[in-house]
Amino acid sequence: MNQGTEEIFIGRQPILDRDHQLYAYELLFRNGRVNAADVSDNLAASASVISHAFAELGIERALGPYKGFVNCDETLLLSDMLEILPSEKMVLEILETVEPTPQIIERCRDLKARGFTLALDDFVNFEEKWQPLLDLVEVVKVDIMPLDTAALAAVTKALDRWPLKLLAEKVDSREQADLCHKLGYHLFQGYFFAKPAILTGKKLSQSQLALMQLLGLVMEDADTKNLEAIFKREAGLTMNLMRLTNSVATGVATRVTSLRHAITVLGRRQLQRWLQLLLYTNPASGNVASPLLQMAAARGRLMELLANRMYPGKRDFEDRGFMTGIMSLMPTLMGAPMAEILKGVSVASDVQIALESQEGELGIMLQLIEALESGDGAKCHDLSAQLQGLDHAIINTCLAEAMAWASSIGQEKPED
Incomplete structure (x- = not known):
């Protein structure tokens, strides 16, 4: 060839x-x-x-x-x-x-x-x-x-x-x-909407703080009733969770009809994923198709798919890949430095290193995704050479799948 x-x-x-x-x-x-x-x-x-x-x-x-x-x-x-x-x-x-x-x-x-x-x-x-x-x-x-x-x-x-x-x-x-x-x-x-705009003194909204709390509880495998208690204080978040859960991207066979049902049917791994996506939605408008959400969702899913190709069967590494991708645009969303954001949520050490300095395997994967977004083919080649089991054909296939998944978020499943 x-x-x-x-x-x-x-x-x-x-x-x-x-x-x-x-x-x-x-x-x-x-x-x-x-x-x-x-x-x-x-x-x-x-x-x-x-x-x-x-x-x-x-x-x-x-x-x-x-x-x-x-x-x-x-x-x-x-x-x-x-x-x-x-x-x-x-x-x-x-x-x-x-x-x-x-x-x-x-x-x-x-x-x-x-x-x-x-x-x-x-x-x-x-x-x-x-x-x-x-x-x-x-x-x-x-x-x-x-x-x-x-x-x-x-x-x-x-x-x-x-x-x-x-x-x-x-x-x-x-x-x-x-x-x-x-x-x-x-x-x-252009990248004006995705560039980190660090605004001094900007505070997280109540919904964002609640989501950070929920993420922490999910990672600690807390009881469902504790999760429900926080969701019930945030009606907008609850509606958005229901919309996301009922989108074609979840792959859930049945239509979810209640908060407890959503938490139970999704399972903790999927719930963590959707909570991360919810960080990019607007609770007031119910908007779940913002450019930032699409970009973050595609990044998270692509990181997860690449992780699977690199280490088949290592679901924990896939989860950390998804976390890295989805959180990589948080400074843009929250108007705060990554180091400050990471104080509010517990992440694995390799995820933190990847997000703060783009080092380690997850950091190189994140660099690769940014090179794909900017169209830098030479950099994609150099970075993929540093990651085992990946080549341009595998990366392109994973990107197409990640884009399809991200594009389907917010598209409602037809009624049964």
């Missing part, structure tokens, strides 16, 4: 709407042997991987109710490979390197007629040559990184002539997000 072209890692980045809710994922296909930025034909090499991902790994199922954005260079755009993809789920991003020739314009018309959504990627400056494509695409991704406020406003105004959805990409701060929101952008991509 030619590892130089075939070791492709699949990554994904969330795309948010104006209400900061999850709208879609961009799927990334990155060569693991060299930096993606240095590979001119990386997308062409990824065509077979895209096919494999949808045909065998079930990424269509992994996307859940969301669409998947995929980069297309000229080779991939003209390839028959695209036609096996589920058109209703896909947004094809036409890269800025693609020249809008008559052949390309005709191909885009054909793909649009087949039901694909088209997007123009990395847009920074309006030129007349883009007009035929702008007449066809539905989304334009504006790269805000090289643009100052005036230039961004000018580009945005130039695009007003078309009924487009504008997507601001590489949004790395709340200030940038607010500016793009003010300019009328519909979609946002």
Whole structure:
């Protein structure tokens, strides 16, 4: 096997709407042997991987109710490979390197007629040559990184002539997000919502404190009545537990109808998992599909699946992997340093080391997940080489399964 072209890692980045809710994922296909930025034909090499991902790994199922954005260079755009993809789920991003020739314009018309959504990627400056494509695409991704406020406003105004959805990409701060929101952008991509925003003096809400108490009790294997007593003081948490327990992600055969029933049917291992997920929900709104929840859930499940591949049968290591992944975004949620958060909940020493310094096996696994999220194929290769029993194919399969699991959270099971 030619590892130089075939070791492709699949990554994904969330795309948010104006209400900061999850709208879609961009799927990334990155060569693991060299930096993606240095590979001119990386997308062409990824065509077979895209096919494999949808045909065998079930990424269509992994996307859940969301669409998947995929980069297309000229080779991939003209390839028959695209036609096996589920058109209703896909947004094809036409890269800025693609020249809008008559052949390309005709191909885009054909793909649009087949039901694909088209997007123009990395847009920074309006030129007349883009007009035929702008007449066809539905989304334009504006790269805000090289643009100052005036230039961004000018580009945005130039695009007003078309009924487009504008997507601001590489949004790395709340200030940038607010500016793009003010300019009328519909979609946002970047890490502004997942970056730790350490706010001095911020206190945990009563619900978060109650969840920390509940996690502690579950880890101590406390009586069900003690757990019920805390839940009953927090009606919002109880409703969210019921919603999560009745989602398709639990795999529970029967519909859970009461708090005691949920605690009994789930069992302590599953209950601990759902309590960890509840930390990312809003008790007041009942929202269980926030971007942060999706991201944390996928991280936890992926850590658990990778742990199983590394040490089959070691459920305790799987549990510690899930704990590491799910808690890795807690500083973002709680606006507090990880060291402070860990004072409120008892975790195993290797979990604490992984969360505080990203060291040890769990720490390397966490680094790997972050590299997948950022699309750094070379780093994925280096990190996976440090973890026994893992390669790009296993990691991609586990990622697809983790995404499917995370996407199904909050989707209610049909009534029996």
